Amino acid sequence: MTANALSPEAARTYELDRRHVFHSWSAQSTVDPMVITRAEGCYVWDGAGNRLLDFSSQLVNTNLGHQHPRVVEAIAEQARRLATVAPQHANDQRGEAARLIAERTPGDLDRVFFTNGGADANEHAVRMARLSTGRPKVLTRYRSYHGGTQTAINLTGDPRRWANDSGTAGVVHFFGPYRYRSHFHAETEQQECERALEHLAQVIELEGPRTIAAVLLEAIPGTAGIMVPPPGYLAGVRELCDRHGIVLIMDEVMTGFGRTGAWFVSGDEGVVPDLLTFAKGVNSGYVPLGGVAISEHIAAHFAERPYPGGLTYSGHPLACAAAVASITAMEDEGVVGNARRIGAEVLGPELAKLAARHPSVGEVRGRGVFWAVELATAAADVMPDLVGTAKRLGLLPFTNANRIHVVPPCTITEAEARDGLALLDQVLDRADELVAR
Template identity: 70%
Template structure:
């Protein structure tokens, strides 16, 4: 690009570079970053975005295969959503949550138009973590029980209960074993804890394990089982057929509330409106965030079934947020859901995953010894990178990174691809609106970057 070339936001490249330099200086002086040792990071400055692309502080265009934090399901700067936010700002920027407003009412209607019958009430939060916090609170109050069961290899948010529910190393510094959370192993055939050889065995043995944990903990003490319908940050392990239905049966047998965490997997990410639709099971509570409005304005929530909602018909629910159902956020959700319906975005995500992303990744696996497994659905995929295919030794240790992973990620960025990486995995999670040509472009860059990973193998 020339210095006078325009970025999608109308800035000239030289203006964007100057702005980016000041942005970075101010960031390093004043911003405290999440999940980071502050003196050891050099955050990428983003100056513009459009569709499936972002532009960094030097004016480089990168194909966003991360959807940021797997939330820009409808892509960056979708004009219908941007226009809806502007129109709502001109009409009613904010109002306290005790008052009805049209954006919140319509957002709730649209969300529940895509949930199973009986899940008709929405409690709005500001994000996924507080959605999970409130879902657990509702389950505890509804059942009169306290314990919550969640799986290892999961992520449910950074607030107090949510981080204790989380089943990855981010929990460790925050876990004082007093949250009432008990963890169990979920199905993950590639790294099976049950010595399974088939998906059916993995499903049966994982359910038997969960049933035993419930019996050993005492069914009458357990308020809820909380599952990411498809675990996201932990590795995109699509549950085997029958697993979610089996969890539903265990919950029904013992009067336990089944909470489906759809914060990352929901709103088109797996090629369905909600990922639990891939299994024959309906949850009692659904938590959501991210994809409901592509993260344009912070928003999350809990969809509540009729029985749990009735618990609070004449008993006040002891919880709330100043910005519950904020008009700007819910207006963005209305525009996002309508655009997804009108433009058949969910169906597109299913098709692009089945016909382009999946086959393309499996083709990469034929050429790169570092790929141990490919798994996913829709626009929600993970590459399990290994140092040895036979031993399945990960390319980076659990809970950490490695020079091989760092160099591979750097090669992606140098080639013009912004990846989502965690431990020994690279996740392929572009917007649901990504085109076939964009996918092929991204996979070609990833192909070259994986040569770097292969170079670290013996």
């Protein structure tokens, strides 16, 4: 960021950040963070006073948008009444948040273990699966992301795993369905589904079913590419797990709470996992919160034996108050339905038109307010230029590898979505120029 374009207050913020803050996933000498001074609804303002339409939902978590008044007030009221409490004590907001979550998860996932975010939710789900089965291995797909803690990063399938991969975590990776760049040479969605399931069945047989505690899947892989599974794939994985007594863990950290136009993808697909992990959209990230929704038979394993795990801030009252307010607001304001409608009537059709118009675009795919625009070239070196172009136009994108993800808040209006797509059209004009070189 150009420091002399900033207000004095923003310049001071930038200076302190660069002097003292150690950034994630970054070479520290190259970090150039954008200063954000305020936010409201689907917009943020940078340190120079420019307004940007947030097509990133930050890290795909502000499902209710920024500064939702009901959530902000719930946090403030809870802070005045009971700012913190240890997890061994019951409190009203934790119990109510658990009830509201359990009512929306599929099947019998009626118990909730609260964590601080998605990574530790996946850590604890895997621990529960291993303890309840007595088996060591966990299968996860390539092109996945499950978090940055030690177990979660080893569970991750994409290259961010490599620098931390110990090779001793008991994790085996497999290929999931992704027809655009199919590992299975499939010509149809049905072929991709069948061949992906055949591949997973073979991996299970070769690894030894009795050694496998769990299959951990993102319901729709998020950061790795928003590859929507073909019809029948999730149900097929459920059947394979049932056949071999393997725990199915569904990672809905990114997809949950309205992001795809449903409360949860697994419920939308009629699939009930044994464990379901969540975070992000549960309270739009206003206060860190994640968790594991637990089926009856997994919970029963720990009925008479202690579960060996916990966190100081598990079910923190400020975070749970935010969750209660968020879920209630989403219900009252029809937010989940809005996300589904915007995806079906605006984002899906208009992104298809952009793909047809821009030779740089290889494929668009998604559901609800959860879409990826994948460039035809696999090279990611054009992305910094495209991000800079987007920001100058007033659009804040989410990008990874050779993809621009279209992931605005679930509250976005049709007019705002169309404004963002018009800006994206201009960004793709630039992509056409760069890719053609």
